[in-house]
Amino acid sequence: MRIFDPHIHMTSRTTDDYEAMRAAGVRALVEPSFWLGQPRTSPESFFDYFDSLLGWEPFRAAQYGIAHHCTLALNPKEANDPRCTPVLDELPRYLIKDSVVAVGEIGYDSMTPAEDHALAAQLQLAAEHELPALVHTPHRDKAAGLKRTIDVVRESNLPPEYVALDHLNETTVRDAADSGCWLGFSIYPDTKMDPPRMVKILQAHGTGRMLVNSAADWGRSDPLKTREVGDAMLAAGFTEDDVDQVLWRNPVAFYGQSGRLDLDSVAAEDTPATHEGNSILRGGE
Structure with a gap:
């Protein structure tokens, strides 16, 4: 089973997670910038954070043979903070980077006028740069937020x-499907979907x-939930081709619209041992 996790925050995860993800079948991921x-x-x-998503995290992922891409944006929550909104003026210089495959996460948190403007x-x-957009639907009043x-x-x-x-559920899937957009589902241990x-x-x-x-981040979450969905699909009678479509070909098709998706096999043994002089290893001399 090959897996492409289209939304996971590896900045918040350990190298043990990368190792476990590789063993579970994850071969590619997209990391959206977020709060x-x-x-x-x-x-x-923000700019230091964006730089880490363009440099350090792809390096870490490559150590485990996982292709790493990212999406960059001013997230909905911080779109309400005047200290952060100048990020919008600087985004274009980041959106031209090769490993940026979408604008995101954007969308709504509290559905304020500031969030309207940022979205x-x-x-x-995204339209000007011919990039897809990854849109966060709010956790509160989800149906109204989706509309x-x-x-x-x-x-x-x-x-x-x-x-x-993204972050759809049973109450929002029909309206989202009718919109013609792609449908994202985050699988969590306790909240969102299972x-x-x-x-x-x-x-x-x-x-x-x-x-x-998996949308795995710094909260209670699990980067192996995508694999659990694949196993559950097979147990429910879906074919291996169905699983491959959902867990691989669909995210490839969506992010592939950027023209920047590079999924050539990443061989861990062929990757540099350090990034700007830093290694994921500890100890030694």
């Missing part, structure tokens, strides 16, 4: 097939345009 758990106080802190502005940036999101997408210059609506519920959605709505991710 780090406490407020940033300046745009410069519309970044959808426009508002779809309205903004329709008003933008970005075609719906270039948009993934593997049995995901299988039921796939049984009801099919495997087309479906993106299944």
